[in-house]
Amino acid sequence: MAKDKKCAHPACNCQAKEGSDYCSNYCETAGGTAEIQCNCGHPDCSIRSGA
Numbered sequence: 001m002a003k004d005k006k007c008a009h010p011a012c013n014c015q016a017k018e019g020s021d022y023c024s025n026y027c028e029t030a031g032g033t034a035e036i037q038c039n040c041g042h043p044d045c046s047i048r049s050g051a
């Protein structure tokens with residue numbers, strides 16, 4: 001299960017991409033900031049637009 005790495009963004013629940021600590025460019029950019037919500041656009045993180 002070594003591949004099962006979570007995105008390094010504190011507020012992100014996505015799986016990190018292979019070879020990266022983050023799931024997306026968004027998280028890679030925002031990973032250093034302590035955001036309360038992730039806006040990477042992945043379904044796992046779009047808690048506001050839950051249908």
Ligand SMILES: [Zn+2]
Nearest residue numbers: 012038040045
């Ligand atoms: Zn996310």
Ligand SMILES: [Zn+2]
Nearest residue numbers: 007012023027
């Ligand atoms: Zn992420």
